[in-house]
Amino acid sequence: MIKRIRVLMAKPGLDGHDRGIKVVARALRDAGMEIIYTGLHQTPQQIVAAAIQEDVDVVGLSILSGAHMTLFPKIRKLLDDNDGANILLIGGGTIDKEDAKELLQNNFADALFASGTPTDHIIEWINEKVV
Amino acid sequence: MTEVKDIEESYQKWYEDKYCNVTERDVKFVTISQQPIKKLYTPGDIKDLDYFKDLGFPGEYPYTRGVQSSMYRGRLWTMRQFAGFATATESNQRYRFLLDKGQTGLSVAFDMPTLMGYDSDHPFSDGEVGRCGVAIDSLADMEILFNEIPLDKVSTSMTINGPAPIIWAMYIAAAEKQGVSSELLNGTIQNDILKEYIAQKSWIFPPRPSMRLITDIFEFASKHVPQWNTVSVSGYHIREAGSSAVQELAFTLADGFAYVEAGLEAGLNIDDFAPRLSFFFNSHMDFFEEIAKYRAARRIWAKRMKEKYGAKNPKSWLLRFHTQTAGCSLTAEQPENNIIRTAFEALSAVLGGTQSLHTNSMDEVLALPTEKSVEIALRTQQIIAHETGVTNTIDPLAGSYFMESLTDKMEAEAEKYFEQIEKLGGVINAIDQGYFQKEIADAAFDYQRAIEKGDRIVVGVNEFINQGEELTIDILKIDPKVELRQKDKLARLKQSRDNAAVERSLQALNAAAKSTENTMPYILEAVRKYATLGEIVSELKSVFGVYKEKPMF
Numbered sequence: 224m225i226k227r228i229r230v231l232m233a234k235p236g237l238d239g240h241d242r243g244i245k246v247v248a249r250a251l252r253d254a255g256m257e258i259i260y261t262g263l264h265q266t267p268q269q270i271v272a273a274a275i276q277e278d279v280d281v282v283g284l285s286i287l288s289g290a291h292m293t294l295f296p297k298i299r300k301l302l303d304d305n306d307g308a309n310i311l312l313i314g315g316g317t318i319d320k321e322d323a324k325e326l327l328q329n330n331f332a333d334a335l336f337a338s339g340t341p342t343d344h345i346i347e348w349i350n351e352k353v354v
Numbered sequence: 355m356t357e358v359k360d361i362e363e364s365y366q367k368w369y370e371d372k373y374c375n376v377t378e379r380d381v382k383f384v385t386i387s388q389q390p391i392k393k394l395y396t397p398g399d400i401k402d403l404d405y406f407k408d409l410g411f412p413g414e415y416p417y418t419r420g421v422q423s424s425m426y427r428g429r430l431w432t433m434r435q436f437a438g439f440a441t442a443t444e445s446n447q448r449y450r451f452l453l454d455k456g457q458t459g460l461s462v463a464f465d466m467p468t469l470m471g472y473d474s475d476h477p478f479s480d481g482e483v484g485r486c487g488v489a490i491d492s493l494a495d496m497e498i499l500f501n502e503i504p505l506d507k508v509s510t511s512m513t514i515n516g517p518a519p520i521i522w523a524m525y526i527a528a529a530e531k532q533g534v535s536s537e538l539l540n541g542t543i544q545n546d547i548l549k550e551y552i553a554q555k556s557w558i559f560p561p562r563p564s565m566r567l568i569t570d571i572f573e574f575a576s577k578h579v580p581q582w583n584t585v586s587v588s589g590y591h592i593r594e595a596g597s598s599a600v601q602e603l604a605f606t607l608a609d610g611f612a613y614v615e616a617g618l619e620a621g622l623n624i625d626d627f628a629p630r631l632s633f634f635f636n637s638h639m640d641f642f643e644e645i646a647k648y649r650a651a652r653r654i655w656a657k658r659m660k661e662k663y664g665a666k667n668p669k670s671w672l673l674r675f676h677t678q679t680a681g682c683s684l685t686a687e688q689p690e691n692n693i694i695r696t697a698f699e700a701l702s703a704v705l706g707g708t709q710s711l712h713t714n715s716m717d718e719v720l721a722l723p724t725e726k727s728v729e730i731a732l733r734t735q736q737i738i739a740h741e742t743g744v745t746n747t748i749d750p751l752a753g754s755y756f757m758e759s760l761t762d763k764m765e766a767e768a769e770k771y772f773e774q775i776e777k778l779g780g781v782i783n784a785i786d787q788g789y790f791q792k793e794i795a796d797a798a799f800d801y802q803r804a805i806e807k808g809d810r811i812v813v814g815v816n817e818f819i820n821q822g823e824e825l826t827i828d829i830l831k832i833d834p835k836v837e838l839r840q841k842d843k844l845a846r847l848k849q850s851r852d853n854a855a856v857e858r859s860l861q862a863l864n865a866a867a868k869s870t871e872n873t874m875p876y877i878l879e880a881v882r883k884y885a886t887l888g889e890i891v892s893e894l895k896s897v898f899g900v901y902k903e904k905p906m907f
């Protein structure tokens with residue numbers, strides 16, 4: 224039996240915009256992945272603890288409050304410090320291209336999907352990267 | 355004189371002779387909310403329309419044609435751009451810029467920590483201070499926010515919900531410092547907690563104590579701040595979260611009914627608080643559906659208030675509303691196209707009879723708007739008001755076979771939702787059961803699927819794409835130093851104020867919250883002593899508890 228890809232979908236910080244994350248969560252589930260959704264207002268520590276405990280392959284963050292430059296590096300570091308260095312960190316939200324470039328170049332995120340990205344692209348990316 | 359019956363017969367003939375062999379384009383003729391639209395509307399579609407019962411004259415029951423008798427011939431809508439970022443100092447400058455450009459009212463956007471009731475120095479505020487609105491920790495910040503803006507002259511709308519009583523108290527206290535008494539204040543607090551549980555998710559306390567705080571505000575306002583709009587019952591966020599137009603209409607009005615019922619249960623007289631309820635709707639891309647939504651909303655509200663709740667004052671029957679163009683309709687791709695989208699959405703709000711309007715800036719899908727893009731958005735409203743001629747006559751689309759038929763349809767569909775909500779035991783019980791949340795998530799998913807399957811074309815997103823597009827517009831960046839400055843200011847405040855007086859005021863508030871006394875005077879007193887937002891919220895949390903949502907998707 225092939226192991227199903229496990230994805231933790233998380234809303235860090237204080238913003239409550241959960242339309243995007245719910246749409247993506249459903250699309251990934253329909254594509255055969257196992258989805259754990261944290262719900263809103265999670266601290267980086269809570270997210271990383273859930274990721275490790277649930278033994279996920281991917282963590283997907285949704286941030287629309289503008290706090291992405293703080294939250295991505297923090298969560299990446301916590302993952303690395305807690306035996307989660309192999310977990311892929313991806314995300315979406317209102318992240319402008321300059322910030323996205325900086326996050327990707329510094330390996331604070333493995334992929335960022337801007338608003339309007341077809342969910343198929345996200346599914347393809349995950350299927351390709353998770354081995 | 356032609357009879358409707360003759361027209362219906364001729365229609366059939368026209369269809370057989372002229373239409374049934376036509377090849378229509380291979381698209382679904384439905385609204386953005388998947389409502390099917392007929393090829394042609396005729397007098398047959400509105401044969402039951404009764405002018406006085408269904409429409410009436412502007413400023414007369416049931417207000418389908420508008421809440422004021424003169425509408426825009428008397429006074430244009432208030433052009434009110436939502437703004438706020440960084441600290442009170444930067445936001446104060448932006449407000450003065452907007453007033454200088456001809457804006458006629460203020461609308462304050464708060465940052466996430468403020469919306470959630472945390473001070474800037476709370477660990478949860480890390481990275482969020484001043485990002486998507488202005489950071490307000492205490493009365494000291496509120497004083498700076500309105501520095502040199504006379505609060506007896508402007509009307510101010512504040513988008514605040516969970517901590518609404520506290521932020522409102524800070525505004526009242528800031529006005530006191532300017533020598534302006536609360537009776538003269540004009541404005542709105544959003545204060546619509548039900549839609550937070552349903553859609554926007556910026557909540558603090560559980561629903562029932564939150565409703566008590568709202569009825570405390572109703573009572574306090576009716577005595578001390580009589581011109582203030584105490585709740586802006588909001589469909590905007592419900593729509594942004596992915597609902598259809600009918601769901602936006604129905605869920606918003608259902609929330610409105612719930613506030614009315616809460617006020618009645620608290621022993622208040624309906625005509626003492628209902629005239630101060632206002633509404634806030636979204637304006638999405640489907641032009642006619644939106645106009646029909648506003649017209650139906652006015653009619654439903656008037657009928658319920660008069661016939662079901664027995665309000666006697668005609669002001670209680672009026673559904674006055676603010677509109678914001680749909681943020682969720684904007685695209686990150688080819689962002690300049692958002693100017694055009696916003697213009698159409700703004701036009702439908704005006705044709706629908708809005709009382710005030712915010713037009714989104716083209717760059718809001720990417721970041722907070724720059725001054726340039728905000729100016730274009732404001733100019734869009736001014737062009738509609740002064741160049742297009744649509745303000746010359748009141749409710750210009752009334753009597754259109756299509757518009758009247760669609761307005762009726764919106765009302766009928768909304769009524770079905772009211773029945774469903776009633777069956778679930780009312781709005782709060784339906785929230786507890788996740789009913790709205792699921793309905794909205796389903797609609798959002800369907801919408802996304804329609805775009806991905808190409809059933810719905812979004813220019814620049816799934817058609818007419820510019821390959822390898824590079825971002826060409828400027829973006830407003832918030833300096834990370836803003837957070838440090840704000841924390842520093844807060845630390846200094848905590849040293850300089852009378853901490854014993856703060857403590858006493860918080861204890862008094864705690865006791866009031868535990869009793870059935872109105873909490874507003876105690877909140878106001880704590881605010882005057884420079885207790886912070888976070889301190890007051892913590893005190894109330896210790897009495898009321900906090901809300902937790904069951905995660906689902």
